[in-house]
């Protein structure tokens with residue numbers, strides 16, 4: 003599927019760049035991510051296209067945009083893949099409930115998402131792949147798992163295909179959940195622990211046989227459609243190869259989604275799946291997780307319609323560290339509208355202070371587990387000192403403009 007246009011990117015500034023490290027859910031620590039040279043490979047779980055793009059989604063994609071930009075700043079190429087879950091139960095349920103065609107719903111919402119990402123200056127993924135277009139890869143992966151004895155069909159009216167989690171190596175290593183917790187979370191997040199005919203309650207669906215009124219595609223597995231986890235496993239293996247650097251998404255994907263993706267990937271290839279799993283904390287509104295099912299959404303597109311500068315939205319997102327839960331507030335937006343104005347004034351003003359120390363501090367903050375919050379404070383300090391300076395430091399304003407544009411993605 004086509005992704006969105008890239009923002010124009012300035013050439014990275016010269017100077018030393020700290021290698022990038024990020025918090026890895028599997029090991030529980032901050033670890034180096036990506037190679038020291040060459041190409042970093044990143045997979046970020048994309049939207050299920052209905053009710054796009056709320057601030058939780060935006061926080062996730064801006065966080066991984068920062069990782070992408072940090073690697074580029076360090077002179078590393080990035081091979082970035084994102085999926086679109088353009089056929090799955092929640093999307094089909096919403097289409098039925100609102101009386102619209104599911105294909106149109108997915109297309110319209112994906113268009114809206116692309117517009118929002120463009121407005122937020124998120125660098126597009128190199129590969130932007132829909133579940134529907136990946137069906138051949140999904141089917142091939144299930145056949146590969148079948149040959150190795152990792153999948154089976156349940157014996158009932160709908161002989162759906164399941165992946166045997168209890169045969170999988172390293173199952174549990176992503177989330178570190180025990181079985182009780184796994185069962186609880188599995189039931190909450192799209193799993194079907196009580197499905198009759200499964201060998202184990204935690205086995206996950208990989209191919210759902212056709213039901214009346216549901217979309218389905220012919221395949222050697224029977225007419226049906228892909229399960230959720232296998233979609234991301236297949237797209238990641240196909241576009242990034244066996245082992246890649248980071249799988250990312252919101253913390254709601256730790257279990258079962260990323261646990262299952264890893265288990266399926268390892269079972270198919272015998273190699274590890276992602277080297278690190280990076281998860282973004284949930285964004286809320288009035289103390290509750292912002293989610294489509296709760297309907298408590300602040301949409302990027304609605305704020306844009308109201309005339310809010312997308313760069314101010316981006317600053318709100320960057321002002322929160324990705325491991326800390328937070329709630330969207332109007333006061334936060336106002337503060338960052340003010341911050342944007344102060345920065346713009348400083349880079350187009352007549353006085354400034356030297357930028358070298360600020361550049362170093364911003365690069366170090368971003369490379370240290372994507373601490374954009376600290377990076378913003380360093381720019382605030384430069385802008386304040388520049389407003390009070392009585393001379394104009396040579397090239398400082400251009401340097402800051404380039405740094406803020408290239409590394410933080412904020413056009414001044």
Ligand code: 5CA
Pocket residue numbers: 047048049050051057058059061062085086087234250251252253254255282283284285286291292293
């Ligand atoms: N299509 C799947 C991933 S394969 C999915 O989870 N889609 S989604 O539309 O529900 O979410 C898209 C991305 O936004 C996921 O990475 C998800 O973890 C993240 N996300 C969803 N809600 C929030 C939230 N409230 N805060 C932060 N991130 C969120």
Ligand code: ZN
Pocket residue numbers: 046047048085234259
């Ligand atoms: Zn995914």
